Every structure is written in structure tokens, then in C-alpha cells.
Amino acid sequence: MTHTMKLMPSPFNMIxxxxxxxxxxxxxxxRQKIQIGDNILFTNIDNPLxxxxxxxxxxxxxNSFKALYSELPLSECGYTEKDLKTASPHDMDKYYTKEDQExxxxxxxxxxxxx
Numbered sequence: 001m002t003h004t005m006k007l008m009p010s011p012f013n014m015i016x017x018x019x020x021x022x023x024x025x026x027x028x029x030x031r032q033k034i035q036i037g038d039n040i041l042f043t044n045i046d047n048p049l050x051x052x053x054x055x056x057x058x059x060x061x062x063n064s065f066k067a068l069y070s071e072l073p074l075s076e077c078g079y080t081e082k083d084l085k086t087a088s089p090h091d092m093d094k095y096y097t098k099e100d101q102e103x104x105x106x107x108x109x110x111x112x113x114x115x
Contacts, residue, residue: 002039011078012044020078026096027105058110065089065106072108
């Protein structure tokens with residue numbers, strides 16, 4: 001199965017370059033359908049004609065971004081070396097409300113680029 005998701009240009013480019021291999025999302029009903037072996041077609045939100053297809057190689061499900069941030073390597077989640085010092089689970093609050101995070105939980109989707 002192929003899922004579709006939109007991404008801002010920075011994480012899109014990091015996935016394309018291979019430096020971001022874990023996509024962080026809310027574990028809502030759309031993400032609960034994702035299984036290992038599925039594909040995801042990411043679309044650059046600033047250029048909808050620009051897409052990347054990846055394969056889902058693992059799923060990491062957590063109750064909160066706090067738990068996720070303490071377990072997963074943030075260097076694979078879209079943080080650069082200089083960003084690691086200030087990385088915080090609260091960084092995800094700009095994308096998802098606290099209420100939704102508590103309601104659904106969160107997921108790290110381990111991906112690999114499709115050649």
C-alpha cells in the first residue's frame with residue numbers, strides 16, 4: 001500500500017539526501033494504517049510536483065514525543081548536529097496540539113529511499 005504525506009521543504013530535502021530516515025508524526029487514524037513494507041509518497045508542500053517515494057522499514061510507537069525523543073536517535077529524525085543541543089519534544093507542539101498528542105500518541109516511521 002502507498003500512503004501520501006506532505007512535508008515542508010527542509011525535511012523533504014533531508015529525506016531526499018538520506019540524512020533524515022525517521023519521520024515523526026501523530027499516531028492518528030491515518031498513520032495507524034501504515035505497516036512495515038508499505039510505501040509513502042512524500043510531496044514537497046512548496047512544490048507539489050516534487051515527490052519522493054520511500055519504503056517503511058520499521059515503526060516506533062510511543063505515548064508522547066517526550067518518550068520518543070528519549071529513545072530514538074534524533075540525528076535520524078531531522079535534526080542537524082548543531083540542532084541536537086537544543087532539540088526538544090516541544091518542537092513538535094507547532095505541528096500537533098497537546099490534546100491530540102495525548103489522544104493518539106506518536107510514531108516514528110523508519111524509512112528508506114526507493115531507488
